Amino acid sequence: MFEALQDRRAALVIAHPGHELCAYNWVSLARPSVFVLTDGSSHSGESRLHRTTSILNSLGAQPASIYGRATDAEIYSAILDRNCDLFIEIARELAEALVRDQIEYVVGDAIEGYNPAHDLCRLIINAAVNKASRMGHWVENFDVVLAGKSADMPVQELPDSISIEVDDKMLSRKLQAARDYSEMAVDLQRILDEQGIDSLRTERLRRVKEDSGDVQINEPPYYEVYGEKQVAAGHYQQVIRYREHVLPLAEALRRFVASRS
Numbered sequence: 001m002f003e004a005l006q007d008r009r010a011a012l013v014i015a016h017p018g019h020e021l022c023a024y025n026w027v028s029l030a031r032p033s034v035f036v037l038t039d040g041s042s043h044s045g046e047s048r049l050h051r052t053t054s055i056l057n058s059l060g061a062q063p064a065s066i067y068g069r070a071t072d073a074e075i076y077s078a079i080l081d082r083n084c085d086l087f088i089e090i091a092r093e094l095a096e097a098l099v100r101d102q103i104e105y106v107v108g109d110a111i112e113g114y115n116p117a118h119d120l121c122r123l124i125i126n127a128a129v130n131k132a133s134r135m136g137h138w139v140e141n142f143d144v145v146l147a148g149k150s151a152d153m154p155v156q157e158l159p160d161s162i163s164i165e166v167d168d169k170m171l172s173r174k175l176q177a178a179r180d181y182s183e184m185a186v187d188l189q190r191i192l193d194e195q196g197i198d199s200l201r202t203e204r205l206r207r208v209k210e211d212s213g214d215v216q217i218n219e220p221p222y223y224e225v226y227g228e229k230q231v232a233a234g235h236y237q238q239v240i241r242y243r244e245h246v247l248p249l250a251e252a253l254r255r256f257v258a259s260r261s
Contacts, residue, residue, distance in 0.1 A: 011106045013107070014037070016037070016038055017051060020052060024166075025164050032107070037124075039071055048183045051183065072117070076117070084249060104139065109146060110122060113222055123253050165202060166203065171200060221242050
C-alpha cells in the first residue's frame with residue numbers, strides 16, 4: 001500500500017532518537033527529511049543522536065533543520081514550566097520547513113499518553129501541518145504508534161492507514177538495527193516478549209484528521225502514573241500532569257495556528 005505515497009516528498013518528525021525504528025522499512029522506501037526534537041539523553045545525560053544518524057545514513061534519509069534541538073531534561077522542564085513560546089517556535093520552524101522543502105506528507109509520533117514528549121511532538125506536528133495549510137501548502141499527516149500495538153489491529157479498524165509489509169530480508173535488517181541500538185535494548189525486548197517478532201513485520205501509518213489538535217487520551221495518562229512512582233523513588237522532583245502542563249501547551253499551539261503571525 002506504500003504505492004499511494006511513492007515518489008512524494010516526505011518528512012519524519014519524532015520526539016526522541018530511536019523512534020525511526022518503528023518505521024524502519026518506510027524510512028528506507030521514502031527517504032524522508034528527519035526532524036528530531038531531543039537528543040535522547042534521558043537520565044544518563046548522554047546523547048544517542050549519533051546512533052539515529054547512523055541508521056538514517058544507512059537508509060538514505062537525511063537529518064533536517066530541527067535535529068536534537070534540546071536535551072530530554074530541557075524538554076521536560078519546558079513542559080513543566082508551560083513554556084509555550086518554545087513549542088510555538090518549534091512548530092513555526094517546522095511549518096516553514098514543510099513549505100520551503102515542499103513536503104507532501106509527514107509521519108510522526110502518535111498521541112498515546114505514554115510519554116509527554118511524544119504527545120507534544122504530535123501536537124507540534126499537527127500545528128505545523130495546519131499552519132502550512134494556512135500558508136497555502138497542504139500536507140498529508142500520518143502518525144505511528146510507539147507504545148501500543150497498532151500492527152495487531154484489524155485492518156478494518158484502521159480504514160485510513162497505510163500498511164507496509166516488511167519482508168524477511170528487511171525484517172532481519174530492522175531487527176539487527178534495533179539490537180545494535182543499545183539504548184533501545186529494553187524497549188526492543190519488551191516488544192519481543194509481549195508481541196513477538198511478527199509484530200515488527202507490519203508498519204502502519206495512520207492518517208491524522210485535520211481537526212485532531214486536541215489531546216485525546218484516557219486519564220490519568222501512563223506518564224502521570226509512572227511519574228508519581230519516579231518522584232516517590234526520588235528520581236524526579238515533580239510529576240508532569242496532563243491538565244496542568246500538557247493541555248495549556250496544546251491550547252497555545254491551537255492559538256498559534258489561528259493567529260496571523
